[in-house]
Amino acid sequence: MNHSSETTLNTVKVPKDLYPVFLTAQNYVKNYFSAIEQDPEKGSIKISGERYILVRAASMSKEFFDMMALMYKDRGEKEARILSLNFLFDIAHSIGKADAKSFFSKMQVTDPIEKLSAGPVQFAYTGWASVTIHPLSNPVSNENFYLIYDHPYSFEAQAWMENGGKTDFPVCVMNSGYSSGWCEESFGVSLVTAEVECRAKGDQHCRFIMAHPSRIKDYISDYSKKAYIKYEHYDKINIPEFFKRKRLQDELQNHKIHLEELVQERTDKLEKSNKSLEEANIALKVILRQMEQKGKTDKENFLINIKQSIIPYLKQLGETDISNGQQVLLDRLEMNINQITSPLISKLSSKYLNLTPMEIKVATLVKDGVVNKEIAQILNVSLNTITSHRYKIRTKLDLKNKNINLRSYLLSLEE
Structure with a gap:
């Protein structure tokens, strides 16, 4: 050059x-x-x-x-x-x-x-x-x-x-x-x-x-x-x-990648939330079971305490010198306490929540073999009222139009 x-x-x-x-x-x-x-x-x-x-x-x-x-x-x-x-x-x-x-x-x-x-x-x-x-x-x-x-x-x-x-x-x-x-x-x-x-x-x-x-x-x-x-x-x-077209394509590709990452991120969060929810549900079920068990245990302890701390004193009281009228009341009191601690009351109260308190009293007396006339005297109501209550009890216990003795059925609930 x-x-x-x-x-x-x-x-x-x-x-x-x-x-x-x-x-x-x-x-x-x-x-x-x-x-x-x-x-x-x-x-x-x-x-x-x-x-x-x-x-x-x-x-x-x-x-x-x-x-x-x-x-x-x-x-x-x-x-x-x-x-x-x-x-x-x-x-x-x-x-x-x-x-x-x-x-x-x-x-x-x-x-x-x-x-x-x-x-x-x-x-x-x-x-x-x-x-x-x-x-x-x-x-x-x-x-x-x-x-x-x-x-x-x-x-x-x-x-x-x-x-x-x-x-x-x-x-x-x-x-x-x-x-x-x-x-x-x-x-x-x-x-x-x-x-x-x-x-x-x-x-x-x-x-x-x-x-x-x-x-x-x-x-x-x-x-x-x-x-x-x-x-x-x-x-x-x-x-x-x-190269404007290439830039736009690159931006579109980057946007697509960003969307995919965003979707994946939200999917991961959703899966994590679902897992947390499942764990919370499991924990809640465990707590509910524990509460139910505790309630059952507390109830059993309560009934045991009644039987151990009250019934013995009632028996001692019955052995003392009391009048016939007092003895009748004492017997009735002991019977009522036994009814309270009876599995029948628990089952009627929990399983059949639509039984009224009066219907539960009538059902308890029927189970004990008390006839309608005596039940009416004990509860201070008319005989027709007791008959009506018995009809409602049979209906609620799904015994209506069935050839099943009411007392026998109630006794079976205590087993």
């Missing part, structure tokens, strides 16, 4: 503080493109050993849009335009990143500004456009990255003006994609470029703003307040996004 150096930066216009870096890049790129080999027999064009291809400018701009408009005419001109813009931007962005990585390796540079410097110079040598970087730019390796620049001789705007006349939208989409891809690779931060003014629209410049996707709208809004074109124009600028 024939190495030569120049002292004047003539392929790109940059702020003074960037002049030396870009001059170094200009000398490198000039020497790189001076070594060109063409071999039409093999269909080969090589520059510094790298194979290149030549493409007509119009075929990648005006004519491409016309082809897309014809292909998608059933969907309308606007959708065809959007498809074309996105496709060209994505392709150019990818090429810009790939070319940048190749040049960084050849130039052996690591500083972001040095990496950036070769891009605009290569633009000039490959016929894309010349570049003018404005002093307001702030090329840094974070989300505050800001680059405002012009392409005075954009191949895309030139192709439209020569073949299609004036447009109503910016057309330099490949320039936008390539430059943002190159700078993204240089600074290691996601970048996107929007063309805010375009000569194909009749504007004074082909002017671009490059920034992080989260900041570019703010930069365009700030620029519009100082520009000569009405704000409404900038408010409608299309901001392309590199």
Whole structure:
């Protein structure tokens, strides 16, 4: 390669503080493109050993849009335009990143500004456009990255003006994609470029703003307040996004994964809650059984205490010198206590809760073999009342219309 150096930066216009870096890049790129080999027999064009291809400018701009408009005419001109813009931007962005990585390796540079410097110079040598970087730019390796620049001789705007006349939208989409891809690779931060003014629209410049996707709208809004074109124009600028479809697919996939994790998390919580509920139910059943057992034990203890602490004294009292009337009352008292401690009373009270206290008294006397007339005298009611109670007792004990003796049935309950 024939190495030569120049002292004047003539392929790109940059702020003074960037002049030396870009001059170094200009000398490198000039020497790189001076070594060109063409071999039409093999269909080969090589520059510094790298194979290149030549493409007509119009075929990648005006004519491409016309082809897309014809292909998608059933969907309308606007959708065809959007498809074309996105496709060209994505392709150019990818090429810009790939070319940048190749040049960084050849130039052996690591500083972001040095990496950036070769891009605009290569633009000039490959016929894309010349570049003018404005002093307001702030090329840094974070989300505050800001680059405002012009392409005075954009191949895309030139192709439209020569073949299609004036447009109503910016057309330099490949320039936008390539430059943002190159700078993204240089600074290691996601970048996107929007063309805010375009000569194909009749504007004074082909002017671009490059920034992080989260900041570019703010930069365009700030620029519009100082520009000569009405704000409404900038408010409608299309901001392309590199591989937008892939980003949306990734977001959808991430959302799907998040939903699956959320469903699994809630399923685990539900299973845990169900397990806790089952354990609580088991514990409750154990407690209820313990309470029932305790109630049964307490009742048995109560009955035993009555028999052991009261009956013996009643027997001793009966052995003393008491009157016949007192003896009758004492006998009745002992009988009643025996009835209280009898299993019959417990069963009638628990198993047949619909028996009234009077019906329980009548049933107890019937079980003891007391006839209806005597029961009426003991309870101080009429004979008809006792007959009515016996009928209700048989009904509630499911003995109605059955040939079963009431006393025999009641005695069986004590067994």
